[in-house]
Amino acid sequence: MRLRRFRLLPRRFSLPKRSLGQWIVVALGLGVIVAALVGAADPYRQTREFREVVACERATSDCFGSEPGSIVDRRTYATTSTTTHTDANGHTYTTTTTTTTTHYEVTWQRADGSQQARDVSSGFYAKAKEGQSAILRVWRGEVVGVEVMGDAQWFLPKSGAVLNAWLYLAFFGLGVLLWGVLFGWWDGLFMLAFRTFAWMFMSFLPVSMTTEALAYGLSTGTDLVIEIVFGLFAIGIAGGMLLTSLVASLDDW
Known part of the structure; x- marks a missing residue:
């Protein structure tokens, strides 16, 4: 009995056909990515220049400009958020359970009389008393750090904030x-907004960590572990x- 030899031909892999609307969505997404990356080029360069000054500051402690200032106000405030859930059947409901976050804000005044308020850590807030003198650390005309009683609070420069915005847009x-490539169906404005929120929420911590690392270097030790764990938790949710x-939605379709 002779055995026949069968020649195995490779199967051609092809993506399923897509409608004109889906290709428009794909082109729109690609255009947004390109525009965001082009817009991020200049703030990225400026943030890297800021990083060089940070490295110099850590080596010699005399690279940022300094000017006298004072703490003119301080306050705490709380923000609350509600959580939206989608069950296995696609029904969406909003819980009344809220998560409260306490923020610590300090306002300082520069030598020219201008004032600025920023959120700070709880430890720095405890030391920054109203009416107390402070040393303001300046880079290209903007305050990027405040020193009070031997403690310092540093902030992202404007270029870092702009870079954040462009990276969010790219995401x-x-x-x-x-x-457009994988799905492309339409099942209502609410679900579009819901999925957009969930998708963008996944980007918040990775983008902020990336920008912080570009400006001040990557965190080390316990701080890095906490950021990674919290980031994975948020992305998982x-x-x-x-x-x-x-x-x-796939089940419905």
């Missing part, structure tokens, strides 16, 4: 691109919300 464009809504 949003990536979501639009992936939606938002990713679970997004995945659940997608699975529910």
